[in-house]
Amino acid sequence: DIQMTQSPSSVSASVGDRVTITCRASQGISDWLGWYQQKPGRAPKLLISGASSLQTGVPSRFSGSGSGTDFTLTISSLQPEDFATYYCQQAKTFPYITFGQGTRLEIK
Amino acid sequence: QVQLVESGGGVVRPGGSLRLSCAASGFTFSDYSMHWVRQAPGKGLEWVTFIRYDGSNQYYVDSVKGRFTVSRDNSKNTLYLHMNSLRAEDTAVYYCAKGSGYADHWGQGTLVTVSS
Numbered sequence: 001d002i003q004m005t006q007s008p009s010s011v012s013a014s015v016g017d018r019v020t021i022t023c024r025a026s027q028g029i030s031d032w033l034g035w036y037q038q039k040p041g042r043a044p045k046l047l048i049s050g051a052s053s054l055q056t057g058v059p060s061r062f063s064g065s066g067s068g069t070d071f072t073l074t075i076s077s078l079q080p081e082d083f084a085t086y087y088c089q090q091a092k093t094f095p096y097i098t099f100g101q102g103t104r105l106e107i108k
Numbered sequence: 109q110v111q112l113v114e115s116g117g118g119v120v121r122p123g124g125s126l127r128l129s130c131a132a133s134g135f136t137f138s139d140y141s142m143h144w145v146r147q148a149p150g151k152g153l154e155w156v157t158f159i160r161y162d163g164s165n166q167y168y169v170d171s172v173k174g175r176f177t178v179s180r181d182n183s184k185n186t187l188y189l190h191m192n193s194l195r196a197e198d199t200a201v202y203y204c205a206k207g208s209g210y211a212d213h214w215g216q217g218t219l220v221t222v223s224s
Contacts, residue, residue, distance in 0.1 A: 034210040036153075043203055043214035044145075044153065055212070087153055091209035095158035095167045097143075102152045 002026050002090050006100035012108040017078045021103045023071045023088035032092040035064055035073045038102075039084045048073065049091075075105075083107050110134040110213040112204050117218030124194050124222070130187040130204030130215055138162070138182035141208050144189050146200035147217070156202070157189065172198075194222045 003026040013019050023033065031051035036044040046055050048064040051071055061076040075082055088100040116128040130142070144156040157178040158167045166178050177190040187204050199222050205211030 032209065036211075038153075043216055044211070045214070046207075046210055046212050049210045049212075089153075089210070094209045095141075095143075096169075097155045097158075097209070099153040099155065 001096075002029060002093055002098055004088055004090055004098055004100035006086075006088055006103045008103060009101065010104040010106060012106045013078055014108045015078050015080055017108075019075045019078055019105065021073045021086055021088075021105075023066075023073070023100050025069045025071075025090055025092075028068045029090045029092035031067050032090055032094070033064070033066065033071050034089045034091060035062075036087045036089065036099075037082075037084045038087065044087065047086075078105075080107075110206065112206065112213060112215035114202065114204055114215045114218040117202065117220045119221045119223060120194055121224050122195060122222055125190070125192045126194065126220060128189040128191070128202055128204075128218055128220070130189075132185045132187065132204075132206070135206070137180075137185040140206050142178075142180065142187050143205045143207065143211055144178060144187075144202060145205055145211065145214075146198075146202045146220075148197075148200045151200075154200075159187070191220070194220075196222050198222050 005024045033051040035048040038044040052064045085102045111133045113131045141161045159178045175193045179188045201217040203217045204215045206213045
């Protein structure tokens with residue numbers, strides 16, 4: 001099984017800050033990596049697929065990068081609506097997909 | 109627009125059964141494969157099962173194999189999850205999600221609580 005490990009588990013930041021969240025796979029997954037945003041009481045929303053492809057309608061302040069085992073999600077200038085929990089997900093072993101444990105982004 | 113609406117959650121005793129439904133609209137349901145993903149209270153996301161667009165193949169996480177069955181009725185645009193021999197650790201919000209490698213649309217979820 002491929003394990004996905006996110007860091008940090010939580011981060012505090014202010015509106016306007018640049019934030020980076022890291023996701024590491026236990027083995028190489030090429031660019032089979034997605035990022036999701038989940039707000040409290042809501043369903044997850046797919047932000048990025050294929051490690052760096054932004055979904056339609058997702059603001060350009062979100063970006064993803066990486067390949068192999070190490071990936072990052074960057075929010076270039078935090079907006080109030082970005083405070084949420086973020087999950088990475090590997091699709092290399094599709095249909096057996098696995099998620100990271102999540103990173104909670106909180107307001108400082 | 110794509111809509112996925114889950115139903116069928118509730119409180120069930122350990123060892124009991126439940127059937128969840130996911131009604132799809134806004135897209136050609138029979139063209140798309142589907143997942144069920146669950147989230148225990150205060151925890152992260154866990155993939156549960158996947159079914160191909162035509163129902164030809166199903167895949168499960170090890171912890172539910174032999175207890176859960178995913179199915180679909182493309183004539184009714186509906187996805188199902190039949191859950192048997194439920195355990196306390198199956199307590200979670202269950203989401204249906206459209207997609208293959210990635211889940212590009214999700215329902216609002218339905219809560220399953222397994223408790224005596």
